Amino acid sequence: xxxxxxxxxxxxxxxxxxxxxxxxxxxxxxxxxxxxxxxxxxxxxxxxxxxxxxxxxxxxxxxxxxxxxxxxxxxxxxxxxxxxxxxxxxxxxxxxxxxxxxxxxxxxxxxxxxxxxxxxxxxxxxxxxxxxxxxxxxxxxxxxxxxxxxxxxxxxxxxxxxxxxxxxxxxxxxxxxxxxxxxxxxxxxxxxxxxxxxxxxxxxxxxxxxxxxxxxxxxxxxxxx
Amino acid sequence: xxxxxxxxxxxxxxxxxxxxxxxxxxxxxxxxxxxxxxxxxxxxxxxxxxxxxxxxxxxxxxxxxxxxxxxxxxxxxxxxxxxxxxxxxxxxxxxxxxxxxxxxxxxxxxxxxxxxxxxxxxxxxxxxxxxxxxxxxxxxxxxxxxxxxxxxxxxxxxxxxxxxxxxxxxxxxxxxxxxxxxxxxxxxxxxxxxxxxxxxxxxxxxxxxxxxxxxxxxxxxxxxxxxxxxxxxxxxxxxxxxxxxxxxxxxxxxxxxxxxxxxxxxxxxxxxxxxxxxxxxxxxxxxxxxxxxxxxxxxxxxxxxxxxxxxxxxxxxxxxxxxxxxxxxxxxxxxxxxxxxxxxxxxxxxxxxxxxxxxxxxxxxxxxxxxxxxxxxxxxxxxxxxxxxxxxxxxxxxxxxxxxxxxxxxxxxxxxxxxxxxxxxx
Numbered sequence: 328x329x330x331x332x333x334x335x336x337x338x339x340x341x342x343x344x345x346x347x348x349x350x351x352x353x354x355x356x357x358x359x360x361x362x363x364x365x366x367x368x369x370x371x372x373x374x375x376x377x378x379x380x381x382x383x384x385x386x387x388x389x390x391x392x393x394x395x396x397x398x399x400x401x402x403x404x405x406x407x408x409x410x411x412x413x414x415x416x417x418x419x420x421x422x423x424x425x426x427x428x429x430x431x432x433x434x435x436x437x438x439x440x441x442x443x444x445x446x447x448x449x450x451x452x453x454x455x456x457x458x459x460x461x462x463x464x465x466x467x468x469x470x471x472x473x474x475x476x477x478x479x480x481x482x483x484x485x486x487x488x489x490x491x492x493x494x495x496x497x498x499x500x501x502x503x504x505x506x507x508x509x510x511x512x513x514x515x516x517x518x519x520x521x522x523x524x525x526x527x528x529x530x531x532x533x534x535x536x537x538x539x540x541x542x543x544x545x546x547x548x549x550x551x552x
Numbered sequence: 553x554x555x556x557x558x559x560x561x562x563x564x565x566x567x568x569x570x571x572x573x574x575x576x577x578x579x580x581x582x583x584x585x586x587x588x589x590x591x592x593x594x595x596x597x598x599x600x601x602x603x604x605x606x607x608x609x610x611x612x613x614x615x616x617x618x619x620x621x622x623x624x625x626x627x628x629x630x631x632x633x634x635x636x637x638x639x640x641x642x643x644x645x646x647x648x649x650x651x652x653x654x655x656x657x658x659x660x661x662x663x664x665x666x667x668x669x670x671x672x673x674x675x676x677x678x679x680x681x682x683x684x685x686x687x688x689x690x691x692x693x694x695x696x697x698x699x700x701x702x703x704x705x706x707x708x709x710x711x712x713x714x715x716x717x718x719x720x721x722x723x724x725x726x727x728x729x730x731x732x733x734x735x736x737x738x739x740x741x742x743x744x745x746x747x748x749x750x751x752x753x754x755x756x757x758x759x760x761x762x763x764x765x766x767x768x769x770x771x772x773x774x775x776x777x778x779x780x781x782x783x784x785x786x787x788x789x790x791x792x793x794x795x796x797x798x799x800x801x802x803x804x805x806x807x808x809x810x811x812x813x814x815x816x817x818x819x820x821x822x823x824x825x826x827x828x829x830x831x832x833x834x835x836x837x838x839x840x841x842x843x844x845x846x847x848x849x850x851x852x853x854x855x856x857x858x859x860x861x862x863x864x865x866x867x868x869x870x871x872x873x874x875x876x877x878x879x880x881x882x883x884x885x886x887x888x889x890x891x892x893x894x895x896x897x898x899x900x901x902x903x904x905x906x907x908x909x910x911x912x913x914x915x916x917x918x919x920x921x922x923x924x925x926x927x928x929x930x931x932x933x934x935x936x937x938x939x940x941x942x943x944x945x946x947x948x949x950x951x952x953x954x955x956x957x958x959x960x961x962x963x964x965x966x967x968x969x970x971x972x973x974x975x976x977x978x
Contacts, residue, residue, distance in 0.1 A: 452645050476759070
């Protein structure tokens with residue numbers, strides 16, 4: 328599976344968010360806002376998380392890899408689903424709740440709504456929280472916070488899984504018009520607007536007062552097509 | 553680091569053998585671009601293994617029993633965590649690994665303490681051992697006993713309150729002002745970590761268990777720093793004759809006079825050159841100037857004893873900058889042309905540190921700035937240890953800079969001590 332390998336290589340660095348082969352910047356918190364765009368902090372979303380070989384959900388005929396394979400990214404795939412016929416081409420991997428996908432799809436009014444499908448890879452002991460999505464006619468951005476799963480949920484520190492999200496945007500976008508995609512992840516588990524409670528410097532008990540380099544708190548990747 | 557990867561020494565040994573056999577790519581190729589083969593570089597330990605030849609110490613007789621008690625505290629904390637911690641205990645593999653890593657780090661710090669060159673550095677390693685051990689123990693106590701973040705936050709706050717009280721009752725006891733200033737500065741530095749409470753780096757990402765673990769480590773670190781400060785103070789006070797008069801006026805006057813010196817020196821610094829290049833001379837000049845400036849600016853921020861002790865390093869940084877300017881005037885380029893250049897720079901740094909410790913008018917005062925110079929040498933060593941192939945001379949600018957800086961600082965320490973002693977003598 329080419330797609331799965333690409334994401335595996337992109338991996339996540341464990342400490343602070345995820346690396347991207349495209350562009351990378353650091354922001355205060357994960358923030359999806361596009362200036363002049365529409366932003367939803369809590370869009371209607373269907374999350375499918377699975378330990379599968381490939382994306383839990385993808386569009387048939389598209390392997391989900393961004394067009395230029397050198398752009399390895401923790402964001403494995405993204406697709407704009409702007410028509411019912413395209414929605415009918417959504418393929419669900421074995422073991423994933425296909426009924427939920429079917430129900431979410433049929434509840435979407437494509438004359439006034441669009442589905443945005445995004446799949447990411449995440450370490451098994453973590454999960455992503457969608458902080459928000461922002462869009463214009465040409466661009467879609469998402470933001471996530473990476474959170475540790477509860478200590479009593481069994482998982483392996485060395486494994487990763489896929490999270491596919493179908494996000495229902497209350498706007499009729501034209502897939503052909505959308506040319507730019509962006510996504511950021513906050514490795515400290517905070518969404519923009521969560522409040523600035525206590526991200527502090529690590530108490531420095533080093534005998535020499537040597538200060539460790541700060542960890543980037545969020546990474547952002549953007550792709551223009 | 554991959555434990556199965558050959559160490560640098562192994563690589564070099566085999567390269568040497570291959571060179572003898574006449575088939576080496578690594579061996580003695582220094583012809584074309586002036587590249588220096590690694591076999592010509594100083595024989596440094598593997599990366600991370602270089603130990604400073606001087607470490608900080610304090611003129612207080614720290615008892616072996618006291619260190620053993622602290623180690624026992626760390627071991628007792630580790631003993632509360634069931635080992636090996638498995639998925640049945642903590643199902644989340646990431647959380648489990650964090651706790652295991654802390655337990656491992658605690659064990660490493662206990663080992664460091666056993667092999668420490670001075671009792672003070674053993675004491676510091678043990679503080680860190682306690683902190684790491686408590687992290688693991690508190691994380692497990694969250695599972696086993698329902699330990700809460702609130703309890704641990706309160707424990708840390710209590711330590712900070714006690715530290716505040718300790719600090720406001722801190723008297724500059726002593727008879728010999730030099731010995732006293734070094735001891736009191738060590739105590740001031742240790743207690744400051746507890747009072748200036750910044751909290752651990754917990755985030756929403758870490759989850760409840762790891763937040764409890766972090767706060768456990770933080771509470772322990774506060775308590776350990778407070779314990780050590782009290783111990784050093786009491787132990788020092790007990791060593792004094794009954795009629796020791798105290799040294800407060802002496803320290804305060806010295807701090808004041810040294811603060812003035814440092815202000816003058818800052819004002820006398822030439823302005824920083826605006827043009828910057830990658831030239832090693834420029835870089836050294838820029839760095840040592842910045843060093844001198846920031847040391848002089850920061851030294852007077854602390855309480856009196858710390859000001860005096862930090863002034864020693866600040867004066868040494870200033871004199872080191874002057875020495876550098878002289879050597880630049882003499883035409884030195886500070887770029888290695890051969891492996892022998894690097895070996896000489898490193899040997900000079902080590903010799904200067906040793907000589908300065910022996911030749912300083914006050915080894916007690918000299919030790920801290922010399923320990924910092926010795927640490928610079930280990931940073932240079934770590935950089936060299938990364939080279940397993942022939943290297944262009946410009947790539948060695950950074951280790952050369954560290955060795956040269958260490959040399960200049962070390963040679964400046966005796967004069968800096970001299971000035972501080974004058975200030976203490978009034």
